[in-house]
Amino acid sequence: MIKLALIQIKVHKDKNINLKRAEMGIKEAAKNGAEIICLPEMFNCPYDNNYFVKFAETYPNGDTIKMLAKAASENNVFIIGGSIPERYQDKLYNTCFIFNQKGEMSGRYRKIHLFDVDLKGMRFYESDTLSPGSDITIVDTGKIKLGIAICYDMRFPELMSLYAKKGVQMMVIPAAFNTITGPAHWEVLLRARAIDNQVFVAAISPARDETASYVAYGDSMVVGPWGNIITKAGIDEEIIYADIDLSIEEEIRKRIPLLKNRRM
Numbered sequence: 255m256i257k258l259a260l261i262q263i264k265v266h267k268d269k270n271i272n273l274k275r276a277e278m279g280i281k282e283a284a285k286n287g288a289e290i291i292c293l294p295e296m297f298n299c300p301y302d303n304n305y306f307v308k309f310a311e312t313y314p315n316g317d318t319i320k321m322l323a324k325a326a327s328e329n330n331v332f333i334i335g336g337s338i339p340e341r342y343q344d345k346l347y348n349t350c351f352i353f354n355q356k357g358e359m360s361g362r363y364r365k366i367h368l369f370d371v372d373l374k375g376m377r378f379y380e381s382d383t384l385s386p387g388s389d390i391t392i393v394d395t396g397k398i399k400l401g402i403a404i405c406y407d408m409r410f411p412e413l414m415s416l417y418a419k420k421g422v423q424m425m426v427i428p429a430a431f432n433t434i435t436g437p438a439h440w441e442v443l444l445r446a447r448a449i450d451n452q453v454f455v456a457a458i459s460p461a462r463d464e465t466a467s468y469v470a471y472g473d474s475m476v477v478g479p480w481g482n483i484i485t486k487a488g489i490d491e492e493i494i495y496a497d498i499d500l501s502i503e504e505e506i507r508k509r510i511p512l513l514k515n516r517r518m
């Protein structure tokens with residue numbers, strides 16, 4: 255059994271408040287026995303192109319990056335650090351930093367599929383300020399192999415299949431769906447990707463803030479490899495926990511051997 259915690263927090267316009275809230279959440283989750291702790295997409299910065307440039311940080315000296323490394327070692331936990339705007343050379347990325355229990359960076363994932371959409375009533379072009387990443391990121395905690403994707407990435411099944419083919423046992427997806435696509439697609443996509451690939455899927459959203467320029471959906475959840483919802487948050491701030499039992503995944507893969515039966 256591996257104890258997982260998803261920290262669904264509100265994102266404020268003040269970065270320091272976001273860091274304090276995340277730090278407190280990590281401490282609480284660790285005290286409750288969580289071994290792997292996950293934060294939401296853009297947890298340190300409003301999900302808004304106007305803020306990405308101002309809030310961006312560079313590894314290893316950014317405040318958020320230092321806080322995550324310290325929190326991982328102080329609490330002896332593995333942290334999937336949601337995502338933050340990262341400055342690298344002359345570009346900005348939507349990046350997830352991952353730290354092991356010693357506070358060492360054990361992976362970094364830059365969102366591959368940027369959210370460039372024009373929905374009725376909402377236009378969002380991440381590519382106005384951000385550049386796409388190009389590499390998948392797999393981290394081994396010693397107990398479980400995790401694949402990282404960010405939000406819109408979950409709409410691209412071939413990315414998730416690539417992770418499954420490479421032996422990933424759980425997808426961790428920091429995300430921030432909204433109140434238009436959330437009710438329509440969030441749960442269906444997460445359950446579908448879990449069933450497609452017979453993996454656990456953990457998706458972590460910010461809590462809903464109706465006053466924000468982009469209203470995140472909430473409803474963070476952990477889905478099992480059978481497509482069942484193991485645990486689910488509401489729309490407010492909350493930490494949810496799940497016990498991950500990899501023998502269930504093994505059993506499901508034995509019963510329906512998709513990886514073996516696959517012909518393309």
Ligand SMILES: O=C(O)CCC(=O)C(=O)O
Nearest residue numbers: 369405406430431432435
């Ligand atoms: O795909 C969606 O509906 C939402 C995606 C999104 O908000 C994101 O990629 O940050």
